[in-house]
Amino acid sequence: MRTWVFGFLTVALGTTAIVAYSVAPDVEVVRIVRTTTERVAFNGTRFTSLMPQQAGEATARDVKFIRAVRPNGEPVLFRNEDGKSVWPLYPKFNSFDLQALATELTSDATDPVWVQVTFKKDPEPPAFVAPTVQQAAPNVLSLSRTDSPDGASIVNEMLLALISGVLAMLFLSISLSLGAQKWVRRRAA
Structure with missing residues (x-):
């Protein structure tokens, strides 16, 4: 027994x-290249880019994006949205502050500023389903400046x-x- x-x-x-x-956030060190705010449409089950002919069919909202480059030169896209619910255990209400900080930490390749990004990746869809913006771009939870690009793997x-x-x-x-x-x-x- x-x-x-x-x-x-x-x-x-x-x-x-x-x-x-699986619920714990991921950490990555990147160099922020650009921050943007784009109009994104939500048509019930999927996010799509807002085309003029789709304007009447979908509900649109502004989504903040942080474009960055990993230390190996690979580009990465992060989403910066406030959490609408308490699942997956990381509600967030400071997206405007994070966007301002990300804009301040923007740098170029000649004088890189390395930033440790803590983010939450949404579950991956099956292979036959096109990913949504939420799944393609993980949501940023926090940003902090770091001296070297080697810190994320340790965490x-x-x-x-x-x-x-x-x-x-x-x-x-x-x-x-x-x-x-x-x-x-x-x-x-």
């Missing part, structure tokens, strides 16, 4: 760790190591307690 309880606890804690890892690796360490300790404690129980039973017999 105890084996089933410990097995259930292991599965429950493992599932909780996986969900926590992500530390989070993964922490979750792995907790799971390993849990597994070891369960297996040791089960082994000790079997040893005590054999000793008593």
Whole structure:
């Protein structure tokens, strides 16, 4: 009976760790190139660029974008919108402040200013479905200036190591307690 309880606890804690890892925000170091505000249409299920003929069919709103470049030169696009709900656990109400900070941190390749961006990526759609603006451009949660472009991978690796360490300790404690129980039973017999 105890084996089933410990097995259930292991599965429950493992599932909780996986969900926590998938809900946790990502961190990346980039050089901000440009900030823009674009009119985007929402037609019920998808965001599309607003064309004149679509103006009557869709509800439009302004979306703030932050265009950036990774240290390897690859371009990346971030979205900067306030959170409309409390899921996925990161409501945000400071998009105008972040946009002003992003504009201030804009730099060029000759004198780069590296910025650590904390962002939340929305779930990926299936391969046969076109991604929405929300899925194609992750939403920025915070910006902070950093000295070198090497800091983001350390944060992500530390989070993964922490979750792995907790799971390993849990597994070891369960297996040791089960082994000790079997040893005590054999000793008593």
